[in-house]
Amino acid sequence: MEEHFFTCPYCWERISMLLDNSVNSQQYIEDCEVCCQPIQIKLKFINLDLVDFQVSKI
Numbered sequence: 001m002e003e004h005f006f007t008c009p010y011c012w013e014r015i016s017m018l019l020d021n022s023v024n025s026q027q028y029i030e031d032c033e034v035c036c037q038p039i040q041i042k043l044k045f046i047n048l049d050l051v052d053f054q055v056s057k058i
Contacts, residue, residue, distance in 0.1 A: 002050065009057045011035035021048045029058065 001018045008015055013034040020026070027042045037057070044052040 004050065004053060006053065006055055008032045008034060008037070009039065009055055010037040017041075019043060019045075019050065021045045021050070 002021050003016055004019050005014055005016045007013070010032060011034050013032070015033055017030070024046070025044050027040070029038050029040055031038055040056045040058050042052070042054045043050065
């Protein structure tokens with residue numbers, strides 16, 4: 001697991017998330033822990049290194 005910080009696209013608060021680096025490519029929806037709005041998250045790992053991380057509004 002790897003902790004990653006990013007900014008919510010709705011409320012602009014900085015939040016952290018634990019990412020599972022054992023799965024190479026992931027896409028899911030998770031609610032912001034501050035404003036509760038749904039955030040689409042896309043990420044990619046190569047050799048356990050995070051190489052792409054994107055968040056967007058739904």
